[in-house]
Structure formats: C-alpha cells, structure tokens
Amino acid sequence: MIIQDSKVLLEVRGLRASVNGTEVLKGVDFTVRYGEVHAIMGPNGSGKSTFSKVLAGHKAYEITGGSVLFDGKDLFALEPEERARAGVFLAFQYPIEIPGVGNGQFLRLAYNTLQTRRGHEELDPLEFDDFVREKMKLLEMNPDFLDRSVNEGFSGGEKKRNEILQMAILEPRLAILDETDSGLDIDALRIVAQGVNHLTNKNNATIMVTHYQRLLNYIVPDFVHVMEAGRIIKSGGKELAQELESRGYDWIQPDLDVNSQPKATARIVA
Amino acid sequence: MSAVLQNIINQPYKHGFVTDIESDVMAKGLDENTIRMISSKKNEPAWLLDFRLKCYAAWLKMEEPTWANVHHPKIDYQAISYYAAPKKKAKLKSMDEVDPELLRTFEKLGVPLHERMALAGVAVDVIFDSVSVTTTYKARLAEAGVIFCSMSEAVHEHPELVQKYLGTVVPTGDNFYAALNSAVFTDGSFCYIPKGVKCPMDLSTYFRINTEESGQFERTLIIAEEGASVTYLEGCTAPAFSSNQLHAAVVELVALDNAEIKYSTVQNWYAGDENGIGGIYNFVTKRGLCKGVNSRISWTQVETGAAITWKYPSVVLLGDNSVGEFYSVAVTNNYQQADTGTKMIHIGKNTRSTIVSKGISAGHSNNSYRGLVKISPTAEGARNYSQCDSMLIGEHSGAHTFPYMQVRNKSAKVEHEASTSKIGEDQMFYFAQRGIDAEAAVSMIINGFCKDVFQQLPLEFAVEATNLLSYKLEGSVG
Numbered sequence A: 001m002i003i004q005d006s007k008v009l010l011e012v013r014g015l016r017a018s019v020n021g022t023e024v025l026k027g028v029d030f031t032v033r034y035g036e037v038h039a040i041m042g043p044n045g046s047g048k049s050t051f052s053k054v055l056a057g058h059k060a061y062e063i064t065g066g067s068v069l070f071d072g073k074d075l076f077a078l079e080p081e082e083r084a085r086a087g088v089f090l091a092f093q094y095p096i097e098i099p100g101v102g103n104g105q106f107l108r109l110a111y112n113t114l115q116t117r118r119g120h121e122e123l124d125p126l127e128f129d130d131f132v133r134e135k136m137k138l139l140e141m142n143p144d145f146l147d148r149s150v151n152e153g154f155s156g157g158e159k160k161r162n163e164i165l166q167m168a169i170l171e172p173r174l175a176i177l178d179e180t181d182s183g184l185d186i187d188a189l190r191i192v193a194q195g196v197n198h199l200t201n202k203n204n205a206t207i208m209v210t211h212y213q214r215l216l217n218y219i220v221p222d223f224v225h226v227m228e229a230g231r232i233i234k235s236g237g238k239e240l241a242q243e244l245e246s247r248g249y250d251w252i253q254p255d256l257d258v259n260s261q262p263k264a265t266a267r268i269v270a
Numbered sequence B: 001m002s003a004v005l006q007n008i009i010n011q012p013y014k015h016g017f018v019t020d021i022e023s024d025v026m027a028k029g030l031d032e033n034t035i036r037m038i039s040s041k042k043n044e045p046a047w048l049l050d051f052r053l054k055c056y057a058a059w060l061k062m063e064e065p066t067w068a069n070v071h072h073p074k075i076d077y078q079a080i081s082y083y084a085a086p087k088k089k090a091k092l093k094s095m096d097e098v099d100p101e102l103l104r105t106f107e108k109l110g111v112p113l114h115e116r117m118a119l120a121g122v123a124v125d126v127i128f129d130s131v132s133v134t135t136t137y138k139a140r141l142a143e144a145g146v147i148f149c150s151m152s153e154a155v156h157e158h159p160e161l162v163q164k165y166l167g168t169v170v171p172t173g174d175n176f177y178a179a180l181n182s183a184v185f186t187d188g189s190f191c192y193i194p195k196g197v198k199c200p201m202d203l204s205t206y207f208r209i210n211t212e213e214s215g216q217f218e219r220t221l222i223i224a225e226e227g228a229s230v231t232y233l234e235g236c237t238a239p240a241f242s243s244n245q246l247h248a249a250v251v252e253l254v255a256l257d258n259a260e261i262k263y264s265t266v267q268n269w270y271a272g273d274e275n276g277i278g279g280i281y282n283f284v285t286k287r288g289l290c291k292g293v294n295s296r297i298s299w300t301q302v303e304t305g306a307a308i309t310w311k312y313p314s315v316v317l318l319g320d321n322s323v324g325e326f327y328s329v330a331v332t333n334n335y336q337q338a339d340t341g342t343k344m345i346h347i348g349k350n351t352r353s354t355i356v357s358k359g360i361s362a363g364h365s366n367n368s369y370r371g372l373v374k375i376s377p378t379a380e381g382a383r384n385y386s387q388c389d390s391m392l393i394g395e396h397s398g399a400h401t402f403p404y405m406q407v408r409n410k411s412a413k414v415e416h417e418a419s420t421s422k423i424g425e426d427q428m429f430y431f432a433q434r435g436i437d438a439e440a441a442v443s444m445i446i447n448g449f450c451k452d453v454f455q456q457l458p459l460e461f462a463v464e465a466t467n468l469l470s471y472k473l474e475g476s477v478g
C-alpha cells in the first residue's frame, strides 16, 4: 500500500557491483517506503538476484559504487547477519540444502537470535514448537518438515514454502522474495501469496522478483520495475506488469538512457 | 567470512601450559640398558623384563611403517627420554599427599582429583608423563570386585592377570610402534571386571604429557570376564612445545562370553601451531578381542589434536555372534595430518561389525580414513556395515578414504557407503541471512555431521566433544 508521507525504508543510489571481475549492477536507483510492495521484473541474467544478494550482503559480490541506506543507516556498514537482525530478509531463488542440520532446530536458533536482539525472551524448544506449528498451518505445511534437514530433499515448491515460513517466523522489515513463485503449483502459489499478504503491513515493505504476472494477481504491487543489464530501466504501476506479460521486454523505451550516467532518481510515483 | 573462520580455527590451545614441577627425567636414548633401568625403577618382576627385552629385540628388526598418508621428518629414537615422572618421596597414602602443583594442573584441565569433586559416578586414573598419579574411587570399585589401578600397581598386585593377558591382543611383533611401546612402556591403566559384574561406574583415564623431550608410552589393559560390562573413557592433553613429542600407546581389550566393553576417547593432544610447528605424534595401537560368544566391543573416538595421528582401533571378532563397533570423528586443521580408521576381523560365525567414520578437514590439513574389513572363511553369516563421510572446510584441505575389504566367505554381507561434502560459502551465507553468526553456523553443521558418533558418547563427553569441535573449527569456514 502507498502511504502518504511514509518514511523511506530503503534508498539505493547509483549502486554498482561486480562478481569475479565482471560488473553486473551498473548503477541501480531504487527507493522503497514503509508499507509498499515493489515488483522487479526483467530478462534472465539482468541482475535481479545479484541485486537481492548484494542487499543481503553476499561476499562474492564487490560493491564498486553507489550507496544504500536502510532506515537511514548505511547498509554496507553491517555484516550479513547484522543486516538480517536489522530486518533484511531474502527468500532465495535457490534455497541451499544444509544436510545434518534439523529444520526445526535451525528455525529456532534464527528466531531466538532475533528475539534476543530485539530484547525479547527466547522460546524454549516446546514453546517454539507450538509457535512454529501455528505458522506452518498458515502456509498449510506438514509439521514433518521440522524434523528433516534444512531444505534437504525438499521439492522445489517445498523449498519456496520453507522460505516463506522463515519470513513468517522472523517478521522482517524488508522482505526480498527472489522468484518465490517459480516452482510453486497453482494451489501453493495461492497459499504462499496469502501468507505473504498476511505478513505485509504499514511497518514493513516487500520487494518481489518475478517473471510472471500470475503472482502479481495475488500480491498486488504498488510499483513495478524493469531491470535490464544491471539497471532499473523502467518503473510504473501494476499495469506495467500486464503490459510486459503480453508484449515482452523488447518494446520498452527506457526511462533513462542506458548509455549515460543514471539520473539521480528513477522513482516514479504512480 | 574467511577471516571469521580463520579466527575460529586459530584460537589458542587452552591446555598448552607447562607445570613447573620437579621431575625425574631419564637421560635421552634407547638401548637394552634403558629398558633394564625402566624395569628396575619400577621394581618389576623378571618375566616382565623378559617381555620387554624380547619386544625390544623384535623392534630392532622392524621398520617404521610408511604406508600411512602422513609425512614427517625421520624420528630420532635416541633423542627421546623414555621416562619422566614427577618426583615423589614415597608411595602416596592419600590424595592429600599429592603435590599441590599437580593437583592444580589437573584442576586447570578440568580433571578433579579429589574424590568429593570427581564427576559423579566416574572413577579417574591420571597419568602424568610416565606415571600414574592417582586412582580415585578405588574402594567403591573394590566392593564390586572391580580392579582399576595403574599398570605398575597391577604388575605387583595382580601379576597373574597381567601375565595372562598382556600382549595377547597386540602381540610382540605386531607393528613398529607397538613393539616399541612393549619395550619401554612406563605406565597406564589396568581394569579387570569379574564375572557377571556390571561396573558400578564409568572408568576414566586422563593422560597428560608435561615434559618437553619425553615420550609417552602407556599401556592399557582391560579385561571383562564372562557377562561383565564396563564403559571406559580416555582423555588426553599436552603443553604446547615447538618440538614434537612422541606418544606411542598400546591398548588391549579382552571380552569373554557375553561381556561388553565400551571404550571412548576424546583426544586433544597439542596439534602444533598454525604453521605446523610442534605438536604430538600420536602413533597408537588399540585393539579389542571379542574372545567369547556374544561379546561386544565398541570404540568411540573423537580425535581433534596431535600433529600426526596414526591410529586404528580394531576388533578381532573371534567368538560366535560377537559384535564390533567403531565410531569416529577426526578433525584436522592447519597442518595436522590424520590417518585413522579401524580393522574388523571376522572369525566367528554370525559376527557383526559397524563402522561410522566422520572426517573433517580444514586449513591445510590432511585427513584419511583407512579401514579393513576382513571376513575369514570360518565367519559364516558375518555382516559389516561401513559409512565414511568426509567434510572439507576451505580450499586447501584434503580428505581421503581407503577402504579395504577381504571377503572369504560367500554368506557374508558387507556394505560400504561414503560421501564427501563441503561447508560452502553459500551455506554460511544462508545462516548469516537468517541472523546466525559463523561460529554458531559451523557448530550446527559440524554437530549435525557428527551426530551419529556423538550419540555414542557418554553425556559429559558428548558435551566436551561438541565444545572442542566448535572451538577447533571456529573461523575456519567461509
């Protein structure tokens, strides 16, 4: 939801990043205010996942320019785990398997670490079990997933659902969902989308990376952006996604000249 | 993240201090005279001196084994002192007479010698350099008929038992290091559980090397008579010296009909510094003989220390229906080398063995599993299951698996599974993204990886092992 005079949660300016010597992000400008839902679309390899991982602090990516403020503070001054504790959450496009580490145990440690940081009481294993089972009901997940190793042998869709379960438990301020819809069947998409809608409110914000309009029917974005070759080249309202769905990316007239320096801001108020 | 992991790995060794205590250290060097001197210092009977001299003669004809995947400069056996002992006036009558400096050492190490302070239900024997310092709970054990004392004491008080069993599981000419040990061993623990007795408490030995140029050659012998059972725990540490100390122990276990011996080790010898300077050479022969029907011997080891580990706790399954088990976690970091595993020798009918080995290598270390499963023609219906998993941390460590199988009976079933995994940057990032720091992440992954072995350990050992591992590997991932 767009809230009048809402505070800025995330402010990205001229962000450039490289991996293995290749520049992938070439000047990203992006602003998110409390309460908003943004969708980022764009061709394969355009840098959407890179952008997500850079925000979360993945060490493989080198920041070569620009700045990111999270709630007014320099995001890059924080270690990845500190960003997470400050409320940055990334639902991975490809959640990794961690054999030998119980999913329930993992979720509890993540939750309790955050609770401690927020000055709240930790939950003991029994209390946590009750708590997590409630959240799993919301996502129609079988509690057996608590006893399995983190993501190990989970189907593609189960992994995605497990990511949103973590979002539900950690209640982040900024949730970045990287292609959470891909791999979900039709029912699962609806359930997961309902789960996400249930979690969004005026005290947080969501960035969804997706290729399909389908997801946006369930989680209606306030803004839609197109990323191409490491930049946001066009921004608009939810109707932009529909247009992309029917016409593809080729017709786009960039809001900015891809060959010049990016403009100071590319935020468009719908 | 690399830096974080580096820090974790490079935490200083906690047990590296030296105790300033007056010691009786024998001059370096080894010949027949050295052996006679050790024997006379210990006031030994003639049969034992004979045993030593025979072993020495055998050793002289043997070569250091070179098949293990470990590398070290040639050891100069003349540059080692074969006997070092804290000086004491006469035989100690009670704990109060133990040198207070020594007591403080063990308290620092977390091994309480005072009986009232000892872990509830654990009897402790403590070996400091070459000699046994004290054995706690002796009276309570005696009530049950259990003998638990130092090897030196056993030689004098129970010579018939020692003579009957010493060298029967690991014979004189078995291997180079065992033969050396048999010639020069100084002390160790002796346990005897009489027929039908379930040992009323866990028995434990704590080994400590304190003198820089001494070797430690201890000898342990455990006998469980028909229907007897015992759980035995062994822990080890040493000060941090820049030179290498040799530790060549021999442990022999004998289980008669329906007897059960469970032997657990948490080995934390000094491993050398981050450049591979110093550390203990741990060349140990451990073997159990399931002599009787339905007997069971189980080895559980957590090997975290030592510059070089060369160790294959084995079981000879002679009695029909006997069971051998080997559960192992071996962690190497920096320039440590470990070549460890087991031998399961099936001779009796329907004998069963289980091998679970978990190797973790970080830094520039090398970790090898080497195991032999041998099914003799007589071992009708024998079964073995082996599982060897390796985990690599960082880019420069190595893991190797050398499983050998000799199956000479068609009815036998032998299964082997192996896997290699890596703590990857993306796994660490996943933890971090959920707010979990590197240390907690590594400890969670490692504990998950080692679960099958840790659950075999007695509770207090399992906790110690978990801490030890996290502490060893802190900073090594990422």
Ligand SMILES: Nc1ncnc2c1ncn2[C@@H]1O[C@H](COP(=O)(O)OP(=O)(O)OP(=O)(O)O)[C@@H](O)[C@H]1O
Pocket: A019, A020, A024, A042, A043, A044, A045, A046, A047, A048, A049, A050, A051, A060, A093
């Ligand atoms: N670790 C890496 N090493 C080498 N190249 C990388 C790495 N990570 C990303 N890239 C490259 O950066 C570019 C952007 O990748 P990214 O994953 O961000 O794309 P994306 O927009 O998320 O694509 P998709 O829609 O297919 O998920 C790609 O060309 C990719 O190959």
Ligand SMILES: [Mg+2]
Pocket: A048, A049, A050, A093, A178, A179
């Ligand atoms: Mg992507």
